[in-house]
Amino acid sequence: MRVLAAMSGGVDSAVAAARAVDAGYDVTGVHLALSANPQAYRTGARGCCTLEDSRDARRAADVLGIPFYVWDMAEEFREDVVEDFLAEYAAGRTPNPCLRCNEKIKFAAVLDRARALGFDAVVTGHHARLADGVLRRSVDHAKDQSYVLAVLRPDQLAGAVFPLGDSTKAQVRAEAAQRGLAVADKPDSHDICFIADGDTRGFLHRELGSEPGDIVDADTGEVLGSHDGAYAYTVGQRRGLNLTRPAPDGQPRYVLSITPVQNTVTVGRREALAVDTVTAERPVWTVPPPVGPFDCQVQLRAHGEVFDATVDYDAAGLTATLRAPASGVAPGQAIVAYRPDPAGDVVLGSATIAAAARAA
The missing domain is CATH 2.30.30.280 (Adenine nucleotide alpha hydrolases-like domains)
Structure with a gap:
């Protein structure tokens, strides 16, 4: 199987590419250049949009002995992620740009281009499990990224490979060191990769006035x-x-x-933040959706608390009734539905939160 390994320059994507090589895949590495001016985005070892990251990705590909390319995705990233981020904040919502990046860039633009070039799948360093088309949480719940992958359709998941879902972050770093990858101790990225100084409020003020x-x-x-x-x-x-x-x-x-x-x-007052009904729009199902209202667990922000809920839906949106109230639910974030399973929670789908309220 021919696969394209998306190499951000961090330890996770480097080890994911290495495991793809070990699995016998025909692997080609690619680094996504997401900024027309890399120095305008985050510098140092904290992001995925810098010249340093590109060089780290190339060095990892050299160690693995795989071909390596840089794809200029700056225009698509600006339009589909940065502009969406600004429009959502201007509309009074709180977006998650990692969701949009996965949906619009890594598993739309990149996957489409990869397939057009004859590749079968895209390999990434996301901490999530994928088997037989079913997306599950990572075994490392502290690093689990299934929440930001819940925007993917079954046809996109069919073209994805996540080799790290059965490992903890500590195990990934140890493996990188054993393989001689220089990024073994590179710090994880934090905050929003396209905000150079980490000051979201300042960025919004400069862009929106x-x-x-x-x-x-x-x-x-x-x-x-x-x-x-x-x-x-x-x-x-x-x-x-x-x-x-x-x-x-x-x-x-x-x-x-x-x-x-x-x-x-x-x-x-703080108590006024409590809500137990969440409405959301633009649902995306990672599996065939259950018929009629169904019981599940929902997560309302990345790495947030999980709530038992009953979800009802139609083509336009869904409504989740929570068993216990949640606090601080922000429109623009995603609601992700999970089915508890002994083999690991199954991702059912996601939608964009439109509103939240407390039942009378």
Whole structure:
């Protein structure tokens, strides 16, 4: 089988490529150049968009003895990931760019190009398990990335290979060292790869400009402060609210909602964050969807808590009724449904959260 190994320059993708070679696949390495100006994205060993990362990926390919290429995906990445990220924040939502990157770049643009060139699949270093077309959590729950892969359709999963799902991160690093890969001790990437300094609020301000508005109390309607752009806030946020006067009861306030049309950020008491009904749009199923309402577990943010729920759906969207309330559920994030299984939780599908509420 001919496979294309997506090599970011990190330890996970390097070991994934090595395991693909060991499995007897005909492996070609490719590094995705995601920025027209690599220095404009994250520098050092914290991201996947730098010249250093490209060189690290090439050195790993040399050690493995596989062909290596760099593909310029900067235009597609800017349009499908960065612009989507900005549009979502401008609309008062909190997107997850890793979801969009997997959906639009790694398993759409890259997989389509790979298949056109005669490759059978794309290998990545994601920590998730895939067998017989079924996507499951990684054995290392602390590093599990099935949440950000739940946007993939069955035909895309059929063209994916995830060699690391049965290993912990510590095991991957130890294996990299044994293989003589220089990235064995390279730090994991953090934050958002295309925000060079890690300052998301500053990035949004530079890209979207200043849009002053009010921060109001949900209970009284009083103006408690002001903001330079509602996009700088997310549901559940407590710190950095820029309140110029305390709430009437003197208790801390949390962001409850963001209304772009009125350019208003509404804050309130912590208990007002509790929700038990989540509605979502644009569902994507990794397996044939269950018939009618079904019981499952749902995860509402990357590496977040798991909740027992009943999900009902149609072509337009889904509604999840949680057994216990969740807090700080932000529109724009994904809701991912899992089926508990002794062999490892099965990913059923995902959708983009549109709203969340507390039943009367």
